[in-house]
Amino acid sequence: MALRHAVLAALLDGELSGYQLAKAFDLGVANFWHALPQQLYAELARLERDGLVSGREIVQDTRPNKRVFTVTDAGLAELERFAAADGKPSFIRDDLLVKVQAADHVDAGEVIARLTERAAFADAKIRLLGGLLRKLRGDRGEEEFLRHGERIGPYLTCLRGLAFEQGNRDWCRRSAAILEERRAAHARE
Amino acid sequence: MALRHAVLAALLDGELSGYQLAKAFDLGVANFWHALPQQLYAELARLERDGLVSGREIVQDTRPNKRVFTVTDAGLAELERFAAADGKPSFIRDDLLVKVQAADHVDAGEVIARLTERAAFADAKIRLLGGLLRKLRGDRGEEEFLRHGERIGPYLTCLRGLAFEQGNRDWCRRSAAILEERRAAHARE
DNA sequence: TTGAGCATGTAAGGGGTTACATGATTGC
């Protein structure tokens, strides 16, 4: 039940509506979790019912009204408990890796295509995260920000997201190159 | 529905029983996917029912009999189709990152403890995977193996798993150090 | 006028986790 806590953590930086949360969790700008809008609306309802967040209506003229949510003291206490509990390590679960695992037995061209697609996606995300980090740290240098910036949490999770995508991109490119070369070698025989 | 394909991919290297599969998927030796024994037994039953794998009984004296499974031609065809389909990118979903995201608002000591635990876990897995890679490539050098070794798929997924855990370990250590230093600085004020 | 963005949901189904159940053998 970590979606609860992910939502609570996301709301620590200020009140947000379900829609705003959804955008953050969807693009993976929230690098610590991923969720679809439907989940978030449902989870926010549950959180409010349980008193961990409180919502207030914001009336808007040109756009539909919205409800924004804030973490309550009970919500903070719940996060505190969560942080102290030990979780199990997260495992990789990725379609692409399954395809690569089978690369010797299926059409290598298709696998190479998937790897290339993913590398491009990772590259786009790397640029996105780079910008986000720059925005978070403002005009301070990284060292300086890490030492004295307020709100270090989001910066650290962003760094993990960045490293993850760089790992993805590098591995995808290298793997694609290796499979390509083997395919070429095979064709020469 | 990628567990199917993960199981098929795992069976490409030779027939395995549900129990053997479970061990591989549990320890994450299968770096491309993770699954619990119950899922695997259920999935193997479905795969056999659908004709994608075929099982045969192996009678054993001292231990309980077991059923081992092989990928059928239909199974291979299914994998082929799967490899050609494009999947969506996999997102991070990790308790630990949620905790770090909230690090400014909860007891930093607890978060540091969680980071340290995870770094140790990652370290253990790095050693495990290092051994696995050495075993896979035998006495050949890596370059040589990547070019001419048969069964490159498992090696590549293993490489991804290794890089992932190295990323984890490095990030955990760095983040823990940063939080530690900030805590010390705060205490001095 | 068509599509994109804002804003919030419901419902069904599939996949994963947790808990439970059984029973034999091997090593400490």
Place this chain on the structure above:
DNA sequence: GCAATCATGTAACCCCTTACATGCTCAA
């Protein structure tokens, strides 16, 4: 004797995904 390993499942529950539904505004 007790724990761990081998070996295979069932059942309940929760979480996530997919599909569907509504309606208003703004820009191309």
